[in-house]
Amino acid sequence: MRKLIFTAIGLCCWTISTAAQTWIWYPGDYEVWLGNQMNNRRTERGAFFPPFWKSDSHYVTVEFSKQIDLAAAETVEIRAEGRYNVKLDGKMLFGMPDKVTLPAGRHSLNIKVWNQATPPAVYVDGPTVKSDGTWKVTNEDKEWIDESGKASDTSASIYMDAGHWNFDGKEQLPSVFKLRRKPVKAVSKQAVRQGMLYDFGRETFGYLVFGNPKGSRGHIRIYYGESAEEAQDKEHCETLDLLSVTDRGVEDMSYPGHAVTAGEGSHTYTLANSKAFRYVYVETDGDAQYADLSMDYEYMPETVRGSFECNDAEVNRIWEIGEYTMHLTTREFFIDGIKRDRWTWSGDAYQSYLMNYYLYFDSDCVKRTTWQLRGKDPVTSHINTIMDYTFYWFIGIYDYYMYTGDRHFVEQVYPRMQTMMDYVLGRTNANGMVEGLTGDWVFVDWADGPMDKRGELAFEQVLFCKSLETMALCAALTDNAADKAKYGQLASRLKAKLLPTFWDESRKALVHNVLNGKQSSQITRYANMFAIFYDYLSEQQKADVAKSVIHNDSIMKITTPYMRFYELEALCAMGEQASVMQQMKDYWGGMLREGATSFWEKYNPDEKGAQHLAMYGRPYGKSLCHAWGASPIYLLGKYYLGVKPVKPGYDEFAIRPSLGGLKWMKGSVPTPHGDIRVAMDSNTITVKATEGEGYLYFKSARRPKSSHGVIEKVGTDEYKIWISTNKDITIKY
Numbered sequence: 001m002r003k004l005i006f007t008a009i010g011l012c013c014w015t016i017s018t019a020a021q022t023w024i025w026y027p028g029d030y031e032v033w034l035g036n037q038m039n040n041r042r043t044e045r046g047a048f049f050p051p052f053w054k055s056d057s058h059y060v061t062v063e064f065s066k067q068i069d070l071a072a073a074e075t076v077e078i079r080a081e082g083r084y085n086v087k088l089d090g091k092m093l094f095g096m097p098d099k100v101t102l103p104a105g106r107h108s109l110n111i112k113v114w115n116q117a118t119p120p121a122v123y124v125d126g127p128t129v130k131s132d133g134t135w136k137v138t139n140e141d142k143e144w145i146d147e148s149g150k151a152s153d154t155s156a157s158i159y160m161d162a163g164h165w166n167f168d169g170k171e172q173l174p175s176v177f178k179l180r181r182k183p184v185k186a187v188s189k190q191a192v193r194q195g196m197l198y199d200f201g202r203e204t205f206g207y208l209v210f211g212n213p214k215g216s217r218g219h220i221r222i223y224y225g226e227s228a229e230e231a232q233d234k235e236h237c238e239t240l241d242l243l244s245v246t247d248r249g250v251e252d253m254s255y256p257g258h259a260v261t262a263g264e265g266s267h268t269y270t271l272a273n274s275k276a277f278r279y280v281y282v283e284t285d286g287d288a289q290y291a292d293l294s295m296d297y298e299y300m301p302e303t304v305r306g307s308f309e310c311n312d313a314e315v316n317r318i319w320e321i322g323e324y325t326m327h328l329t330t331r332e333f334f335i336d337g338i339k340r341d342r343w344t345w346s347g348d349a350y351q352s353y354l355m356n357y358y359l360y361f362d363s364d365c366v367k368r369t370t371w372q373l374r375g376k377d378p379v380t381s382h383i384n385t386i387m388d389y390t391f392y393w394f395i396g397i398y399d400y401y402m403y404t405g406d407r408h409f410v411e412q413v414y415p416r417m418q419t420m421m422d423y424v425l426g427r428t429n430a431n432g433m434v435e436g437l438t439g440d441w442v443f444v445d446w447a448d449g450p451m452d453k454r455g456e457l458a459f460e461q462v463l464f465c466k467s468l469e470t471m472a473l474c475a476a477l478t479d480n481a482a483d484k485a486k487y488g489q490l491a492s493r494l495k496a497k498l499l500p501t502f503w504d505e506s507r508k509a510l511v512h513n514v515l516n517g518k519q520s521s522q523i524t525r526y527a528n529m530f531a532i533f534y535d536y537l538s539e540q541q542k543a544d545v546a547k548s549v550i551h552n553d554s555i556m557k558i559t560t561p562y563m564r565f566y567e568l569e570a571l572c573a574m575g576e577q578a579s580v581m582q583q584m585k586d587y588w589g590g591m592l593r594e595g596a597t598s599f600w601e602k603y604n605p606d607e608k609g610a611q612h613l614a615m616y617g618r619p620y621g622k623s624l625c626h627a628w629g630a631s632p633i634y635l636l637g638k639y640y641l642g643v644k645p646v647k648p649g650y651d652e653f654a655i656r657p658s659l660g661g662l663k664w665m666k667g668s669v670p671t672p673h674g675d676i677r678v679a680m681d682s683n684t685i686t687v688k689a690t691e692g693e694g695y696l697y698f699k700s701a702r703r704p705k706s707s708h709g710v711i712e713k714v715g716t717d718e719y720k721i722w723i724s725t726n727k728d729i730t731i732k733y
Contacts, residue, residue: 021130023081023174025121026137027163027412028371029058030174031333033119035344035372038332041273042342046240046254051343053385056375058119059139063112064162066124066135068102075101076126079170082115084122102129112141118175125170135162160412165364179331181206181296186280189293192232195221195283198293199228202597203625205276205328205338206298208241211291212267215245218286224277226339226624227613231279236619238340239275245288267291274298276328276338276625278597300331305670306359308636311663315581315636318588322630325598326352326359329627333369337601337623346373346389347443350396351565351634352627357403358637361670366400367409374416379423386441387434390424391463398470404672405649407477414478421471421487424464431456432494433501434464444526445563446602446615449556451524455515458502458527465494466534498536502527508544525549525558529570546574559604561587565631572639577660580639584632591629599629636667641678643669646694650676653694655723657685674725685731687723695720700733707731 036057042049077099078086086093086100087110093100102109109129113120124131136159143157167174187201203226213220220243225231230238242253252272282293308319329335334352336345349369356362373383373393382390394417401410427437433456436442442453442460468491475483502510504519510531512522528549531537537545549555550570558564564587568580590605594612601623602615615622638644642656650671657680659665666679674691687696697720698704704711704719707730711721723729 020132021123021125021168022132022164023121023123023167023172024064024131024133024135024137024162024164025119025174026059026062026139027160028374028376028416029062029119030121030163030165031368031371032056032375033058034177034332034368038335039343042340043239043254043273044340045238046242053383054375054380060116060120061112061114061139062120063110063138063141064122064131064135065108065110065137065159066129067106067108068129069106070102070104070128073101073104074127074129075099076124076129077170078111079123079125080111080113081118081121081173081175082113084111084113084120086111102126121174123167123170131162133162133164136160137162161408163412165368177332179298179300181298183209183294184297185294192281195281196293197228197231198280198282200278200280200295202324203276203278203328203338204295204297205274207274207296208271208280209294209296210243210250210269211293213243213245213250213269213288213290215286215288216247218245218284218288219243220245220288220290221283221285222271223281223283224275224339225279225281225620226277227620228279229610230613230620231277231281233619234281238618238620239277241271241273241275243269243271243288245286270296276342299327300365302327302330302360302362304359305361305675306633306637306668308633308641308665308667310665312585314585314589314592315662317592318584318632319636321592321596321599322355322588322633323359325625325627325630326355326633328598328625329630330356330360330362330365333372334365334627336628337626339625340621340623344369344373345386346383346393346396347386347562348627349373350392351562351631353396353399355627355630355633357634358669359633361403361672363400363404363406363672366396366404367406370397370400370413374413374420377416377419379419381439382423382441383420384441385439386443387436387460388443388463390420391460391467393420394467394470395463398473401474401477402645402648403650405651407648410474410477414474414480417471417474418483421467424467425490429456431501432490432497433461435460444524445558446560447524447556448559448604451556452513452515452520452522455513455520456501457513458498458510459512459524459530461494461498461502462527462530462534462536465491465498465536466530468494495536498531503541508541508548510545523549523555525555525567526563529567532570533566533573542574546571546576560602560628561599561626561631562601562628565628565634568631568635569639572635575658577639577658580635581660581662584635588629588632596624598625600624601626601629637669640665641667641669642697643676643678645671650692653689653692653723655687655694655696657696657698683732685733686728687731688728689723689725691725693722693724696723696729696731698731698733702733704731704733 039051084096089108111122138157138159141157186198188199190197222241223231223234223237224239225237244251244253250269255272328338333344334349336348353366383393429435444459468487471487472484504511509523510527511519512524513520528545532542558567571580591603613620640658646652646654657678664681669676671691676689679686699717709721711719714720
């Protein structure tokens with residue numbers, strides 16, 4: 001397992017650790033705190049720009065407890081982030097001891113930590129007693145002493161298993177975590193007007209580094225751009241910085257009072273905040289000057305475990321740029337885009353989770369993002385204030401369980417699922433459906449035409465129904481029979497209403513919404529395509545919807561990669577991989593032909609030139625590096641290599657490879673502790689799984705042959721064969 005070790009300046013590097021002990025905290029608290037640090041780095045033209053939804057904080061006092069049974073006495077070392085006390089068998093020890101000797105026998109060890117600034121955390125290291133995820137934590141122990149001196153019953157306290165990540169050394173303080181950096185130089189520079197334009201070659205993210213800035217009185221003015229046009233437009237570029245240069249030194253004016261970091265033993269100066277850009281335009285005034293400009297590229301180290309390669313060079317390039325887009329937007333959490341928001345958005349993150357399962361399989365980042373998005377009780381609004389984003393949050397949790405098999409995480413987060421769903425159910429109408437109420441943002445998608453958000457939207461009910469089904473599944477995992485029955489019944493009732501409420505038989509589609517009990521005339525793609533891959537329609541209805549909606553150019557087209565993700569998944573679920581392959585080449589290939597070095601927030605092939613940069617009424621408002629743009633990674637892994645889990649954690653899998661018009665393809669899909677490799681051409685399929693087992697399904701016009709195992713016929717020209725762990729199986733078909 002990879003572990004983080006910090007250097008003296010707080011950056012991280014990776015090494016191998018077998019130590020059992022680790023820093024622990026209240027589950028979700030560190031993630032909420034770290035998310036606050038990240039989300040509040042956003043600036044807009046030099047102005048601080050915090051998220052507009054409720055920001056929560058960590059519990060400032062947390063008790064950590066462990067029941068121990070020692071064969072012999074041992075001394076443990078204690079480290080804490082915050083002030084703390086220690087109790088052994090209910091007796092408080094003097095001061096804040098950094099070492100405690102525990103007698104042989106059974107004992108109760110309690111450490112209570114207070115920290116207003118950063119999440120309370122502890123690190124305990126002894127021969128056998130070590131801090132790990134088996135420790136119990138509570139934010140209130142409900143302990144009091146009555147007038148007789150008797151201690152209260154603490155059975156009302158709610159204890160959870162401690163949260164942790166990979167801070168496994170006692171010097172690895174969680175509160176000083178930083179992403180890794182590496183120096184990068186611009187690939188070119190040219191004099192432009194009164195300044196210098198630097199090109200770093202492709203979309204990137206990090207801290208600008210100025211060589212030897214000096215002067216007695218002047219400024220260095222910095223304008224960033226994902227395009228050359230943006231960087232040179234001083235009045236409209238989305239991000240900028242300003243350095244003050246005087247005899248006293250250099251100051252970053254975006255952070256008043258914050259001196260710019262100086263490199264040790266050099267005359268380089270690094271800005272206080274990271275930015276996204278490809279181009280940087282720099283002007284100076286007064287007598288300010290500098291020798292050169294480079295950057296510290298900032299990133300989260302990730303191991304790329306998934307792969308895809310085929311005979312089509314453009315498709316290979318789409319995978320490569322999708323991989324780079326994911327790399328840029330996978331940070332402390334899965335974020336939306338690196339230039340503008342730099343926030344965790346649930347709809348964006350949900351798609352990142354799915355792409356992650358076919359690229360990195362970074363389970364920790366999924367858990368961190370899930371905790372961070374949810375925040376703390378009480379619930380006062382939808383996640384990110386968006387109704388549909390709340391539903392994606394629910395759905396993503398059971399997806400995580402299926403891919404990873406991590407039941408413990410579901411058990412930990414389930415109480416917050418309950419209170420989040422209580423909030424949703426409290427906002428349903430008399431028909432048991434959700435409508436946008438005061439304070440709700442009903443998003444769906446960025447659309448290029450009118451979309452009514454009033455009343456009962458079919459799309460929202462489909463997501464709501466899937467969320468209720470998810471709640472029932474997660475309730476079963478936590479052995480909560482009452483909740484399983486409750487949510488199962490609610491889901492069944494809502495599902496039974498979907499078609500009677502929204503299906504228009506004359507147009508063979510779900511209408512967009514119902515307002516005041518009347519179906520609207522508008523039909524959009526959203527609810528219809530989700531109903532296909534959620535299997536809420538009959539096979540005939542799916543075929544009807546594909547014809548009347550998805551292949552119907554008179555229905556408003558989707559121009560965001562966000563919803564193209566789902567539209568193409570619906571087609572793949574119906575076996576239309578050849579059509580989807582061409583659409584991927586047209587859409588994502590279209591961005592590449594426009595010069596994209598990472599995939600965009602939105603792409604409309606009908607737009608030209610600078611129109612591709614504009615969004616939100618701003619000439620450069622569009623993000624040219626957006627996580628949801630990387631969706632071909634998921635589609636190619638799940639629907640072309642054809643791999644997905646059938647049982648949690650890939651204990652059993654299904655492989656349904658499809659060339660989709662390609663001549664050949666090969667690739668690897670990561671699993672929790674291994675991978676599944678698939679290669680296919682027009683005559684041969686080769687499969688090897690290093691973990692789990694399952695069926696390979698394929699079609700053949702002639703009787704196929706296998707190097708191992710028994711091929712079973714399951715239909716006309718349809719076959720399957722059982723794949724066991726670590727066996728190379730080659731099928732000739």
